Amino acid sequence: MNDGRRRYVDLPRSRARIDAEIDEELHFDIDMRTRELMAKGLPETLAREQALREFGDIAATRRYCAATDAHTERRGRVSQWIDELSADVGLALRTMRRMPGFVVVVLLTLAVGIGANASIYSIVRRILIDRLPYRDASTLVRVYAGVPPTGGSEFLTAPELRDLAIAPAFDGFAAFGMIGGTTYQTADGPTPIPMASVTPNFFAVLGASPLAGRTFGAADVAADAPAASILSYDAWQRVFGGDPAIVGRTVSFTGELRTIVGIMPRDFVSPGFAADLWNVIDVARFLEPSRVRYRGFRGIARLRSGTSIERATSQAATIAARWRAEGLVRPTTPAPRIESLRDAMVGDVRPGLLSVMSAAVLLLVIACTNVAGLFLARATSRRREMAVRIALGAARGRLIRQLLTESALYGVLGGLMGVSMALALNPPLARVANAVLPKLGDIQVDFRLMMTALIVSLLCGLAFGVLPAFSATRVDVKEAMGDAARGASSGSGRVRLRQLLVSSQIALAVVLMVGAGLLLRSFSGLLNTPLGYSAERNVLVFSLDAPVASFPDTASRASFFSAAISRMRAIPGVAAVGVTSIGPWNGPNGAKLSDPSNNSAVEPAPVALVTASDGYFSAIGTRLLRGRAIVETDRVGAPLVIVLSESVTRRLFGDADPIGRRVVVDLGGNRGGQLHEVVGVVEDYRSRPTRDPSPAAYVSDWQATNWARAQFVVRTTADPATVVPALRQASRDINPSGSMGYLRTMRDLTRGFLAPQQLALELFATFAALALTLAGLGVYAVMSYAVATRTREFGIRAALGARRGRIIALVFRQGLSATVSGIAIGLSLALASARLIAGLLFGVSSHDVSTFVLVPAGLFIVMVAACAIPARRATRIDPVQALRAE
């Protein structure tokens, strides 16, 4: 009899087995009773009959027991599975404790891969995958004016808006424009608030409801209605301290009185433009003859349900044909362009984000490959352990399961570390992303994302565990346990597999490094792109307001700004001060120039029209090429003057001397058609390093209608930080209630242009550096292992008189052959995939030769270094010891 200590359930029993066992058990009972009755003298048949009768319903018992046992069995199997799993996990943990170095390398490698992916995916999800934060966002579109081949603005005019709004494709058509900023005087001084003007139906078209108060209605544009505005949640908190009584109050912004009628909720996102204050605007007022040509509106519309963008576009084309026939637009002007709101808001950043996401995925693949290589190397050294266990009767399936449990455990632990890494990186990353990318809501690592990351990590663990697990358990017991196991080279198949893993890591690292290299070349090119103005730290820009309330007319505003300029010029350390209406960095303010003497043989030239005061060019650093700059005497009453940029000059006058010629400045508004005398020529400028140079024209600030706000440009000889207090004092002296806004150095301002490129570059560079490190570690690990297993061989070679050089060459040949093939594969992959980041590159071909040469060269050097340590170790092998060790 057994001792009763056996396990409750040994092996899972099949249904047939259960039935057979019950039969046997019941038969045993009947037989015993039969025998007992026979001993009392009954003949066998009668004894059996009586035994059966005494037993009761044997068929029902059989059925009952079978059903009960099946249930027991199922539960037993689950508990057995849990028992085995916890045994495997326990064994894995004990194994891990024995080799902390290995564990740290594996977990860090995985954590880096998972952490990078979770971080980037948290951004990608918010911007590219989650729905836009509007009702039925997929039916929202942006509508742009067609731009004629000669250039022009994508903004719409009021008549165009009026005609497009009644197209049947649209179920609501709103417009916005006049994007700019204002200030509000708080206790801490004036606070800048970005603002924009929107049509009364703007919020209704988006399907957005206010947090407090109301959104705009038709009554807000009635002739006698007060100027109505809506605040963003952010501005409500930041500027008004979250005071709920603000709704309904009339507030003064830069001397302009506006009534706050509502506050938008926290998650409301301004669709594609920054605004914390939305003012209502009546587009109908722009149908007056004097303003009818004002091209400053951007259209946002909701498609009628079931209407496609194509259908809306074709209706817009029909309308545009009528405009051409009526002479409202040029004959060459194409139809308005319609684009989904999502594309309009995130289309620019999609390629960059997807590239960075792909880079993160590549990094994860490299990490997994690296870990697989490490596992494989370890599997080889565990062959003896496996052989012992197989010899002791362990099933191979069971061993594989145990090894997979171990790698899954690595996967889960690595995933947990990766998720913590992503959580730690989230705040800084979200800050950077919000500054660079369209703001669509909080970028966060939430529970769903964490779970996804953990599952991905677990799958990675299983994926890299499968090969080593099968490889480790494919053991010839006799061979592995015999002497041959010690020091003999491991199977050539396994060596080839490890070399393959190393090669693929190197190949993927090459792809990432080429990507980073191309972005770096592009970025450094952009940094050195001449902008046509200074990008230095010692040039300060800021805005200064001459509120309409205090300075009601052009003359008073001009004298205010004039006084400010002369006061600031007097400050020690200031080299030049100038004023402009709109800095070149703000993008073009469209106008058209024509040469009246030319009888329209040349099409009017579209230019960015900028106003400039005396001193502006020297302050901003735009070079004067011919003639003179704007001077102080170019005032109202004096002849109207204009300074052209070189490409406009060429366009209008060819190589002829433009100085003294006259041009007509057509602003498309009420100031159209005035003749200006050309007094100078300056260089072109780029509003962004990534854009082509803009043709520009500068009129005297003193001869233009002065706006209530001017942009000041101050060039300093001293450290700008030391000059700022004096500048502030000067502005307060002239107007105690006004203050400098948006103060920045030109270096910060121009660096900001490149923030998206910089972010993409930094992420790519980080991933590439990690990839290179991992690949280097991979090569090092494989070579160290190879040297360790070839100790005897190297010992014999040394004993037979092989020179050190020969042994070093042996090691390098093995390591570098994997490197060379990896580089070759990587370069062809990089050639094929570089096109994917072509959209992120400026001034660099996606097949840039120097990148494709330098990257492999650099990588090769790192790999040589990774081989050098094992190679040195190989030459140090003492032949006597190596042979004795056997």
Added chain:
Amino acid sequence: MARGSSELVPGTVDVLILRTLAWGPMHGYGIKGHVSDRTGGTITIEGAALYQALHRLEKRKLVRAWWGVSEANRRARFYDLTAAGKKYLEARSGDMREYVGALLRVLDAK
């Protein structure tokens, strides 16, 4: 007078089995004989009731079972009390004593 298990108070068979196994591991036939012997033949458990109860107790983890070799040198299924079975037996025998005591007080009332 012999009584079949069908005439017993519900739950009695379980307690009888567990109490018998408290002496040591036994197969089904042995349990039946033991109960019959101890009660002088007053209580006999039918095979059908016995084996259904044994398998039910096994499912509830109150007993565990394994295949062993009987005194007659035949393969037989043996049963043994688990720790949970011991605890259950103690609780149920207390209940039963109380029940029988109450029953007797009614029956013996003068």
